[in-house]
Amino acid sequence: MRKLLKGLAVSMLGLSMLVGCTTQAPGTGDKETGAKKEEITVGLAISTQSNPFFVTLKEGAEKAAKENNMKLITVDAQDDPAKQISGIEDLVQRQVDVLLVNPTDSAAVVSAIESANRANIPVITVDRSAEGGEVVSHVASDNEAGGKMAAEYLLEKIGKQGNVVELEGIPGSSAARERGKGFHEIMDKEKNVKIVAKQPADFDRAKGMSVMENILQSNKDIKAVFAHNDEMALGxxxxxxxAGLKDVVVVGFDATDDAVAAVKDGRMGATVAQKPELIGKQAIEVAKxxxxxxxVEKNIPVALELIKQ
Known part of the structure; x- marks a missing residue:
């Protein structure tokens, strides 16, 4: 009996020593215990994926996110302000760590940005700015400077005289407002230059073509066209x-592949290069x-370049 009790005591002592030596908490098994940080999730609310510029911007962000081991969730507004607000609300509900917003409408998007603010989700605007809400940083090219570059090029090509058409982007977007402002700061100083038409075509190629067709029906005496983006310029x-017109100088904005090809073969005069892939990349780096x-800086500029004949 004594031998049995002695053996039992030794067994219990061995078990106690085994339990005391373990370095894992109960229930953890072979999993890491907090050594690895959770993946950062970034939400990207983009204005549209029908425009090649924004497709490239998203691809730049995706590539940078992958390189930085970050998860990117993209919602496409399809150029609909209401759809963008809904998409941002969805990203807020999914509790992303940071939100990148490329506004369809700079004013309409404010309420959605404020929702992110209330959820303590940092907001970074990309390419286009917002008119309100708390934004920690804005990553974009200087659209106003780009408008000036386009105007200076056009004036040189037409000898500072003649009729000019301006095709505007989506009304309410910061890009349209800023590009137009820069353009007019230069053009309005010229007494022998007249802006004979100034109409929105919503950054869309088909609309750019139809709006231009309507303008040409009433006035074919056109020397140049400045479009707020390449899609409208190509339209x-x-x-x-x-219409059979020749020697009309057309300048766009964005330097999409189609526009650059049109410049190289002499159909378009020039395009202002914004480098969308770099904008997407820098936005992710700022988010990190x-x-x-x-x-981080309140405004992070991305260099512009004029691609011309």
């Missing part, structure tokens, strides 16, 4: 060619710093 170019608690 306008098609209308001009269909914000999540890490690092201080």
């Amino acid at each position: 306008a170019l098609k209308a001009i060619q269909s 710093k914000v999540v890490a608690g690092e201080k």
